[in-house]
Amino acid sequence: MRMRLGLDREARRGLLLLSPTAGYALLMLAAPLVMVVTFSFWTQDYLDIDTTLTLNNYREAWSEPIYRVLMFRSLRISLIVTLATVLLAFPVAYFLSFHVTQRKALWLFLITVPFWTSYLIRVFLWKVILGFNGVLNTALLEVGFIEKPLTFILYNANAVVLTLAHAWAPFAILPIFVALEKIDRSLLEAAEDLGDGPLRRFVRVTLPLAMPGVIAATLIVLIPTVGDFITPRLVGGTEGLMIANMIQVQFGKANNAPLGAALAVSSMVIVAAVSLVIYLAGKKLGGKVE
Amino acid sequence: MAPGTNKGIIQLSDVTRTFGAFYALRKINAEIREGEFFSLLGPSGCGKTTLLRLIAGFDEPTSGAISIGGRPMAGIAANKRPTNMVFQSYAIFPHLNVAENVGYGLTTRKLSKAEIAAEVEKALAMVDLQGFGGRAAHELSGGQRQRVALARALVMRPKVVLLDEPLSALDKKLRDQMQVELRALQQSIGITFILVTHDQEEALIMSDRIAVMFEGEIAQMASPEQLYRRPRTKRVASFIGVMNFLPATFVAQGDDGVTVDITALGRVTIRPGMVPEVLNPATIDTIGIRPEMLTILSNDAEPAERSARGSVTGTSYYGDMTYYTVQLAGGGDPVTISMRNTAGRSVLPSGSPVTVGWGAESVVLFE
Ligand SMILES: Nc1ncnc2c1ncn2[C@@H]1O[C@H](COP(=O)(O)OP(=O)(O)O)[C@@H](O)[C@H]1O
Ligand SMILES: [Mg+2]
Numbered sequence: 031m032r033m034r035l036g037l038d039r040e041a042r043r044g045l046l047l048l049s050p051t052a053g054y055a056l057l058m059l060a061a062p063l064v065m066v067v068t069f070s071f072w073t074q075d076y077l078d079i080d081t082t083l084t085l086n087n088y089r090e091a092w093s094e095p096i097y098r099v100l101m102f103r104s105l106r107i108s109l110i111v112t113l114a115t116v117l118l119a120f121p122v123a124y125f126l127s128f129h130v131t132q133r134k135a136l137w138l139f140l141i142t143v144p145f146w147t148s149y150l151i152r153v154f155l156w157k158v159i160l161g162f163n164g165v166l167n168t169a170l171l172e173v174g175f176i177e178k179p180l181t182f183i184l185y186n187a188n189a190v191v192l193t194l195a196h197a198w199a200p201f202a203i204l205p206i207f208v209a210l211e212k213i214d215r216s217l218l219e220a221a222e223d224l225g226d227g228p229l230r231r232f233v234r235v236t237l238p239l240a241m242p243g244v245i246a247a248t249l250i251v252l253i254p255t256v257g258d259f260i261t262p263r264l265v266g267g268t269e270g271l272m273i274a275n276m277i278q279v280q281f282g283k284a285n286n287a288p289l290g291a292a293l294a295v296s297s298m299v300i301v302a303a304v305s306l307v308i309y310l311a312g313k314k315l316g317g318k319v320e
Numbered sequence: 321m322a323p324g325t326n327k328g329i330i331q332l333s334d335v336t337r338t339f340g341a342f343y344a345l346r347k348i349n350a351e352i353r354e355g356e357f358f359s360l361l362g363p364s365g366c367g368k369t370t371l372l373r374l375i376a377g378f379d380e381p382t383s384g385a386i387s388i389g390g391r392p393m394a395g396i397a398a399n400k401r402p403t404n405m406v407f408q409s410y411a412i413f414p415h416l417n418v419a420e421n422v423g424y425g426l427t428t429r430k431l432s433k434a435e436i437a438a439e440v441e442k443a444l445a446m447v448d449l450q451g452f453g454g455r456a457a458h459e460l461s462g463g464q465r466q467r468v469a470l471a472r473a474l475v476m477r478p479k480v481v482l483l484d485e486p487l488s489a490l491d492k493k494l495r496d497q498m499q500v501e502l503r504a505l506q507q508s509i510g511i512t513f514i515l516v517t518h519d520q521e522e523a524l525i526m527s528d529r530i531a532v533m534f535e536g537e538i539a540q541m542a543s544p545e546q547l548y549r550r551p552r553t554k555r556v557a558s559f560i561g562v563m564n565f566l567p568a569t570f571v572a573q574g575d576d577g578v579t580v581d582i583t584a585l586g587r588v589t590i591r592p593g594m595v596p597e598v599l600n601p602a603t604i605d606t607i608g609i610r611p612e613m614l615t616i617l618s619n620d621a622e623p624a625e626r627s628a629r630g631s632v633t634g635t636s637y638y639g640d641m642t643y644y645t646v647q648l649a650g651g652g653d654p655v656t657i658s659m660r661n662t663a664g665r666s667v668l669p670s671g672s673p674v675t676v677g678w679g680a681e682s683v684v685l686f687e
Contacts, residue, residue: 220407221413223376223399224424226399226428227399235413
């Protein structure tokens with residue numbers, strides 16, 4: 031009997047306890063998703079929606095150069111952000127895990143301090159820092175390092191990368207830190223005992239074993255940044271706009287929700303594909319990734 | 321190969337390691353000989369692992385010197401030392417398979433892939449794991465992990481293999497088997513092994529020589545037999561096996577040896593060869609005698625060098641052996657006597673009056 035159901039009492043009780051949360055999550059996550067997917071097969075007919083199913087939105091989304099440009103730019107920016115974030119986060123996590131012996135918790139706590147202010151305020155702060163008359167330019171002018179204000183630092187893709195990398199750093203540090211903490215220190219001693227110097231040991235033992243954390247950090251940063259629209263809007267200028275800004279426009283000003291939905295679904299599929307590739311590559315590189 | 325005649329391979333001189341004000345090791349002096357199976361034996365926390373890590377190069381002594389093969393090791397990192405370690409946790413790389421684990425150290429040497437594969441296969445055969453090369457690390461049992469860790473160290477052909485409680489994670493039966501196998505393997509390849517253990521039986525079974533450590537100091541360093549039969553201090557005596565301690569007083573010292581008066585057993589003279597040179601006879605206050613060196617005589621006609629009266633106060637039956645607790649008529653604490661349950665010998669109930677036989681040769685003097 032129990033075998034046939036495939037669940038024992040314990041599991042059924044667990045499910046029961048989970049069900050309110052699961053139901054809520056399903057409602058809030060799955061329902062909008064289903065709506066977006068459905069929308070993407072409909073057509074906007076001025077103020078009405080034509081509900082005959084069609085692939086036209088996808089045709090447009092995948093053939094119009096503007097969407098392709100935006101999609102590629104989004105991917106490029108978020109890949110650069112991810113790379114920069116993970117590369118910067120790794121040494122911090124490494125230092126925390128291997129060189130801080132006391133008050134690790136305090137250090138972790140300090141890393142989260144920037145999160146005490148709203149993300150919007152932090153983006154605005156970057157505007158203040160990077161602007162034409164901003165903190166950075168004024169300071170550099172004052173010391174005579176530059177003659178006229180730098181303009182390549184705000185209202186373009188660079189500013190988006192910088193702002194996003196700063197915002198997501200803790201999310202990259204924490205999983206890498208956890209992965210490094212989990213490494214049995216006797217493995218590192220064993221590597222040394224078997225003839226490895228510090229560099230070889232890092233490449234052959236530390237890095238592969240930290241890979242689950244690195245992959246997690248990569249995905250945690252990559253996936254949300256592709257779809258970010260606040261940062262590009264505030265610091266990106268026109269050449270820093272990303273796909274999410276276009277989706278927002280389609281749902282709003284352009285009044286073409288079905289096309290917006292098709293763009294959203296397309297970018298979701300692309301991000302999912304990229305994530306899968308990264309996950310599999312990481313698995314190959316570092317052995318098992320839980 | 322008689323290890324006792326070999327030259328030294330590791331010299332420890334005044335090796336001290338402190339952690340803050342705490343002395344984990346205090347002035348350790350020892351010479352470990354080429355090809356011998358040497359054990360560091362002592363209770364948990366006495367500094368065995370600390371000493372092993374100093375030899376391996378994971379840590380540096382606070383003061384004192386270590387040399388291996390005549391070369392001073394100060395400032396030489398672990399990856400440059402001719403030692404290899406079998407870790408207590410085995411430290412098998414989880415992201416590598418068995419062959420990659422065993423071959424890990426060989427890849428830093430100038431060897432072709434085929435040469436490495438051949439070496440790995442040889443090492444695996446040595447530990448009875450032929451054909452296991454492709455297994456993933458997590459597919460191994462505890463005993464197999466232990467063998468992989470051993471093969472990984474042996475394949476490097478080190479001058480010395482260091483083993484930190486390598487059998488403590490195994491169940492009793494496997495441990496007993498591995499003790500014998502490990503000893504046989506060490507003898508067949510002739511590499512020096514230094515074993516850390518807190519298990520006195522393990523140390524006795526496997527070692528050529530044992531250093532007994534307490535609180536960061538070596539209390540006695542000797543062969544297993546020497547250690548068991550002639551322990552230097554009461555502490556060593558009670559750490560290794562069971563020892564009956566009886567109060568005694570010094571009577572006289574002469575050409576025929578040292579005469580003591582054992583309260584419960586009477587006066588006896590111990591011949592000079594049996595008296596430790598460093599012992600000042602005047603300070604003797606206790607003697608020790610092992611349970612198997614006392615005999616319960618089945619009748620008064622059974623010959624014994626000496627005898628004493630007593631009565632049984634407790635019995636523990638072990639099948640092949642019976643352990644009796646006997647209160648001697650002469651006083652003192654009750655003694656433990658072990659008797660082999662040979663044919664015709666019945667187990668005596670509590671309260672039985674007995675005659676206990678003993679001999680001067682089995683008496684150990686303590687101060
Ligand atoms: N890195 C360290 N810092 C402080 N104390 C240590 C350190 N390593 C060992 N000790 C102390 O030194 C003593 C000996 O430890 P160890 O050599 O591991 O003992 P064992 O004989 O059980 O292997 C213990 O009291 C331990 O607490
Ligand atoms: Mg230890």
